[in-house]
Each structure stands twice: as structure tokens, then as C-alpha cells.
Amino acid sequence: MISTVKTGAPDKSIGQSDKKFRFDSLGLTLAFLALIVMFSLINPRFASYGNLLNVLTQTSTYVIVAMGMTLVITKGGIDLSVGSLMALVTCVAFGLIESGVHYVPALIIMFLLAMTLGALNGAIITFLAVPALIATLGTMVAFRGVALLHSAGKLYFGLPPEVVWLGQGAILGVPVPIYIAAIFILVTHWLFNLSRFGVHVRAVGGNREAARLAGIPVTRIEVAVYTYMGIAVALGGLIWMARIDGTQATLGTAMEIHIIAATIIGGTSLFGGRGSLYGTLIGALLLTMLNNALVIAGVEFFWQLVVVGVIVIAAVTINNIRENRIDWINQLRGRRAANRSKPG
Amino acid sequence: MGGHILEQNLTREASDAALLSARGLNKYYGGLRALRDVDLDIVRGEIIALVGDNGAGKSTLIKTLSGAIVPDGGDIVFDGSSVSFHKPTDAQDVGIETVHQSLGLVDELDVPQNVFLGRELTRKVLGAITVLDKATMRQRTHDLLQNFSIGLPTLNEPVRRLSGGQRQTIAISRLLLAEPQLLIMDEPMAALGVDEGSKVLALVERLREQGITTLIISHNLEHVFSIADRIAVMKNGAMIGVVKTSDVTREDIVSMITIGQA
Ligand SMILES: Nc1ncnc2c1ncn2[C@@H]1O[C@H](COP(=O)(O)OP(=O)(O)O)[C@@H](O)[C@H]1O
Numbered sequence: 001m002i003s004t005v006k007t008g009a010p011d012k013s014i015g016q017s018d019k020k021f022r023f024d025s026l027g028l029t030l031a032f033l034a035l036i037v038m039f040s041l042i043n044p045r046f047a048s049y050g051n052l053l054n055v056l057t058q059t060s061t062y063v064i065v066a067m068g069m070t071l072v073i074t075k076g077g078i079d080l081s082v083g084s085l086m087a088l089v090t091c092v093a094f095g096l097i098e099s100g101v102h103y104v105p106a107l108i109i110m111f112l113l114a115m116t117l118g119a120l121n122g123a124i125i126t127f128l129a130v131p132a133l134i135a136t137l138g139t140m141v142a143f144r145g146v147a148l149l150h151s152a153g154k155l156y157f158g159l160p161p162e163v164v165w166l167g168q169g170a171i172l173g174v175p176v177p178i179y180i181a182a183i184f185i186l187v188t189h190w191l192f193n194l195s196r197f198g199v200h201v202r203a204v205g206g207n208r209e210a211a212r213l214a215g216i217p218v219t220r221i222e223v224a225v226y227t228y229m230g231i232a233v234a235l236g237g238l239i240w241m242a243r244i245d246g247t248q249a250t251l252g253t254a255m256e257i258h259i260i261a262a263t264i265i266g267g268t269s270l271f272g273g274r275g276s277l278y279g280t281l282i283g284a285l286l287l288t289m290l291n292n293a294l295v296i297a298g299v300e301f302f303w304q305l306v307v308v309g310v311i312v313i314a315a316v317t318i319n320n321i322r323e324n325r326i327d328w329i330n331q332l333r334g335r336r337a338a339n340r341s342k343p344g
Numbered sequence: 345m346g347g348h349i350l351e352q353n354l355t356r357e358a359s360d361a362a363l364l365s366a367r368g369l370n371k372y373y374g375g376l377r378a379l380r381d382v383d384l385d386i387v388r389g390e391i392i393a394l395v396g397d398n399g400a401g402k403s404t405l406i407k408t409l410s411g412a413i414v415p416d417g418g419d420i421v422f423d424g425s426s427v428s429f430h431k432p433t434d435a436q437d438v439g440i441e442t443v444h445q446s447l448g449l450v451d452e453l454d455v456p457q458n459v460f461l462g463r464e465l466t467r468k469v470l471g472a473i474t475v476l477d478k479a480t481m482r483q484r485t486h487d488l489l490q491n492f493s494i495g496l497p498t499l500n501e502p503v504r505r506l507s508g509g510q511r512q513t514i515a516i517s518r519l520l521l522a523e524p525q526l527l528i529m530d531e532p533m534a535a536l537g538v539d540e541g542s543k544v545l546a547l548v549e550r551l552r553e554q555g556i557t558t559l560i561i562s563h564n565l566e567h568v569f570s571i572a573d574r575i576a577v578m579k580n581g582a583m584i585g586v587v588k589t590s591d592v593t594r595e596d597i598v599s600m601i602t603i604g605q606a
């Protein structure tokens with residue numbers, strides 16, 4: 001028998017959030033706190049206010065791009081082209097500023113270019129029915145090619161102080177990138193969790209046909225999500241180039257794997273329909289901290305790549321086990337349950 | 345309403361009382377002809393059942409009436425005016441709401457999100473920012489389901505974790521939000537237990553009292569005979585005939601379904 005929704009008395013379930021979800025993010029938060037405690041015990045300086053700000057500043061570009069990636073993956077897509085796109089648009093912006101264009105129109109062009117190329121990804125996927133993995137693999141290589149052609153191997157440096165301030169400045173002792181990331185997280189939170197658009201993104205990712213039948217403009221949502229990804233890449237790139245006051249065509253190589261890792265560790269489902277911005281934030285912080293620790297421990301950069309690769313596969317595997325997606329594990333579980341229920 | 349409108353064989357001209365008249369609908373899936381010159385009149389205020397074997401074309405027919413697919417030929421007149429549906433919202437805009445066989449639910453979304461999918465309510469905060477009105481949607485979902493007398497343990501679960509009957513309930517409640525003129529249901533009782541099935545039947549009858557016309561596909565002749573005013577029979581993509589329920593026996597319908605003769 002199914003129990004009925006209670007009537008009369010105020011419904012306790014109203015306003016209450018999903019318990020499973022709360023548990024998931026609790027697990028992640030605990031892992032995060034455990035790592036902080038561990039690192040602090042190994043190196044007491046780790047827990048200092050200064051280092052905390054440092055970690056947050058380092059993470060800001062990744063968090064911003066990963067916010068966009070959370071929308072993309074929840075929509076049932078993926079974007080491998082984020083690193084190349086960042087290289088391309090930062091090189092274009094630098095090139096314009098170097099050739100004497102004022103930084104304001106140069107940055108506007110940078111954002112418009114990133115949005116257009118993001119929308120191009122979305123259009124290839126939705127109008128040409130090219131799987132997102134292949135479409136963005138193609139643009140990943142193509143954007144990188146254009147960046148290399150445009151910069152001709154040049155190292156750009158020397159931004160106007162106003163732009164450098166966006167990466168290196170501070171307000172009330174807190175670095176500007178942290179404010180920018182915080183504002184972008186809030187805007188994305190509104191878009192993804194509080195607006196109709198967010199529900200439609202989950203619907204398209206969860207059940208495209210149902211979304212279509214419900215009158216949701218599926219193709220428009222798809223293009224919009226990748227356009228937003230473009231904005232995230234431009235903003236993340238702006239902070240990056242301002243922090244190091246420079247860029248080059250090889251910027252952001254292997255960035256996509258870090259971004260996808262942060263998103264998936266945070267519990268966003270590669271199968272679409274489910275995503276968590278909070279999880280992505282924690283995931284991105286976890287990865288930065290881990291990278292920090294590896295650097296301090298003197299581990300070579302190439303080993304860091306190995307570690308991130310393993311983490312991505314492990315995170316997806318853990319998700320799969322939780323969602324009963326692995327056949328042979330399901331069979332083992334079934335057999336064990338059957339044995340347990342056998343009498344005697 | 346006079347009995348004369350429930351005639352056994354409606355003429356090819358749309359009757360004045362018809363809420364919907366379809367003429368000469370055709371649909372091809374590659375070489376397969378899923379609809380063959382199908383005519384159908386749905387009378388205002390009636391419950392009309394659509395029956396036929398698997399693959400007869402029932403789902404295809406209702407998809408053309410609900411804008412889910414575009415027919416390869418034929419005309420539809422709804423509420424006195426000629427209509428052509430290119431997408432589901434075209435049909436919804438004139439007052440046709442449909443529960444498809446696939447239910448059209450998004451597993452990862454919770455109950456209110458599914459009920460309000462595509463027509464979410466919003467409110468303004470700080471005078472400028474539009475946000476989802478989650479509290480109102482949850483309350484209205486709660487009220488809708490209460491009408492239904494099929495309960496849910498909680499509204500906050502992703503519908504993935506709910507039973508077939510609960511999912512069906514949500515799919516039907518979705519439609520009632522829009523206060524439709526014509527309700528189309530594709531095998532709504534198929535996934536339900538006996539108890540839940542009879543609750544859905546009772547609901548359909550209650551909706552008729554509120555003036556909602558219903559086209560319902562069902563395999564269960566017991567259900568069909570208990571609620572339908574008329575029965576339309578399809579076979580191999582063609583409309584075999586439309587009969588008044590009170591004029592026929594179950595054996596008549598079974599032979600129409602299997603032999604294809606009225
Ligand atoms: N999307 C489709 N593509 C190809 N053939 C289809 C499609 N949908 C239905 N059909 C075919 O059209 C015929 C009618 O199907 P359908 O309308 O679903 O029948 P019913 O609902 O009466 O069981 C069947 O032969 C079915 O296989």
C-alpha cells in the first residue's frame with residue numbers, strides 16, 4: 001500500500017530537501033575537511049589564512065570554468081575544448097591590446113568570441129547531431145590550431161594595470177579573483193538552481209524526448225548551455241592572463257581533464273540530468289589542494305597528470321557503483337542477497 | 345446533448361458537436377504505413393476509447409492529435425477551426441493535453457518539477473530577479489495529488505525512485521494543471537494495480553462531469569466498457585469503426601479488433 005500525502009496539517013515535506021542529495025554532498029564535504037586536516041598536520045602552514053586565500057585564488061579560474069562544465073554535463077554533454085578556447089581568446093585579446101586597441105573593447109571582443117565559439121560547439125552538437133565528445137574533440141584541436149596560427153609561437157606579456165588588477169589586486173586583503181569567482185558562482189547558482197532555465201537543462205539531460213513533449217525548446221537550451229560555457233571560459237581566461245600578466249597558445253593544455261574531474265568528483269552525473277554546483281566547487285578545491293600538496297611534496301608535474309587521470313576514472317566508477325550501473329557487481333550483490341535469504 | 349450525435353457511423357462532414365474532427369490522416373514510417381486515411385470525430389463531453397492490437401496505430405494516431413508527430417497528410421478541425429500541429433505546444437495552446445505511453449517524466453527531477461515541467465511558476469525577488477516559485481509549485485502539486493487520492497510518500501524524491509502507479513499519477517496530474525478541453529491518455533492503466541487503475545477510471549469520470557472530453561487508449565475491455573461512451577477500433581493503421589458502447593458486446597469489439605470488421 002502506498003501511503004497518502006498527508007492532508008490538513010502543514011506538510012512537513014514542503015520545503016524539505018532531498019535526503020540522498022544531502023548525504024552525497026555531506027560525504028564530499030567530510031572528505032574535503034579530512035584532507036584539510038591531513039594537510040595541516042603534515043604541514044602546519046597549510047591551514048594559515050594566507051595559504052587559504054592562495055588556494056582559493058589558484059582555484060578561481062578552474063571553479064569558474066567548472067561551473068560552466070556542470071551545466072554542460074548536466075545537459076548530457078561534455079566539452080573538451082575549454083583549454084584551447086581559453087588559449088585562443090586570451091591570445092586574441094592580448095593581440096588586440098598589443099596592437100593599440102583599448103582594453104575595454106578588447107575584452108568585450110574576447111567575451112563575444114568565446115560566446116560565439118561556445119555557441120558553435122552547441123550548434124554542431126544539436127543541429128548536426130555530432131556527439132558532444134567528438135564535436136568538442138574536433139574544436140579542441142581546431143581552436144588550438146587557430147591560437148597557434150594567431151600567436152605564431154609568441155609569448156604575450158604586459159597588460160594595462162587595470163586588467164592586471166583583476167588578477168593580482170585585492171579588496172580588503174582578499175584577492176580580486178576570489179570576488180569574481182564568488183559572483184560567478186552566485187549568478188550560475190541563480191541560473192541553475194533558481195531559474196526555469198536550470199530545470200530545463202536538467203530535463204534535457206535527463207530525458208530529451210520528455211523535455212521536447214513538455215514544450216521545452218531543446219535545441220535552444222543546448223546552444224545556450226554551450227554559450228554559457230564560452231562565457232565561463234572567457235572569464236576564467238581573463239583571471240588567468242591577469243594573474244600571470246601573460247598568455248601563449250599552449251595555455252590550458254590538459255585543462256579539460258581537471259575541469260571534468262572537478263565536476264564529476266562533485267557528483268554531477270555523466271549520464272545527464274543531475275548536477276551540483278556545490279559539489280563542483282568542493283571538487284575544484286580538492287583538486288587544487290591535492291596539486292598543491294603534490295608540488296610541496298616535490299612530485300613531478302607529469303605524475304600530477306597521472307594522479308588526476310586516475311581520480312577521474314575512480315570518481316566515475318564510484319558513481320557507477322552507487323547508481324547500480326555495473327552489471328557484474330549487480331550480479332554479485334544479487335547472488336549474495338539470494339544466499340542470505342536462503343533458509344538454514 | 346441529444347442522443348443523435350452518438351450515431352454509429354458519423355458522416356464525413358464534421359458534426360457541429362464534434363470537439364475534434366480528423367479527416368484522412370496518414371503517416372508513413374519509411375515503407376510502413378502506420379495510419380491509413382484515418383477519420384475520427386470526438387464529441388464534446390464524451391469519453392471515447394481507442395482500442396486495437398499492438399501495432400494497430402493507436403499511439404501514432406494520438407501523436408498526430410497532440411503535435412508529437414506531424415502527419416503526412418490529412419486535416420484536423422478543433423473547436424470549429426482548422427488546426428495544424430507542428431510541435432506539442434501547438435496542441436497544448438488550443439487545449440489538448442496528452443499523457444503518452446512513455447509518460448514523459450524526467451527521472452532525475454522531483455515530483456513538482458515534473459508536474460510543472462515546461463510551465464514552471466516564477467516569482468520576483470528584490471523586485472528584479474525572477475526565480476522559480478518552488479513553494480507554490482509544491483503546494484499546488486500537493487493539492488492536485490490530493491484530488492487524485494493516489495498518495496506519494498514524499499514530493500522531494502526524484503521520480504526515478506517511484507512505482508509505476510505513482511509515476512502514472514504524476515503524468516496525469518501534469519495535464520490537469522492546464523485545465524484542458526481534450527485529454528488524451530495512451531494506456532494510462534497499463535502500469536497500475538487494480539486499486540490504482542480504478543482510481544484513475546473514477547478520475548476520468550469525474551473530469552467528464554467537469555466538461556473535459558477524454559480520448560483514452562486501453563487494452564482492458566472491462567475498463568473500456570465501464571467508462572467509454574463510444575469505442576473506436578483500429579487495425580493495421582485503419583479505423584475499422586466507431587460504435588456506441590451501449591450498442592455492442594465485448595465479443596463484437598473483440599471481433600472488430602481481430603477480424604477487422606464492424
Ligand atoms: N518511430 C517509429 N519508427 C518506425 N516505426 C514506428 C514508429 N512508431 C511506431 N512505429 C510502427 O508503427 C506501427 C504503429 O505503431 P503504434 O502507433 O505504436 O501502435 P499501437 O500504439 O497501436 O500499439 C507499428 O508497426 C510500429 O512498429
Ligand SMILES: [Mg+2]
Nearest residue numbers: 402403445530
Ligand atoms: Mg501504443
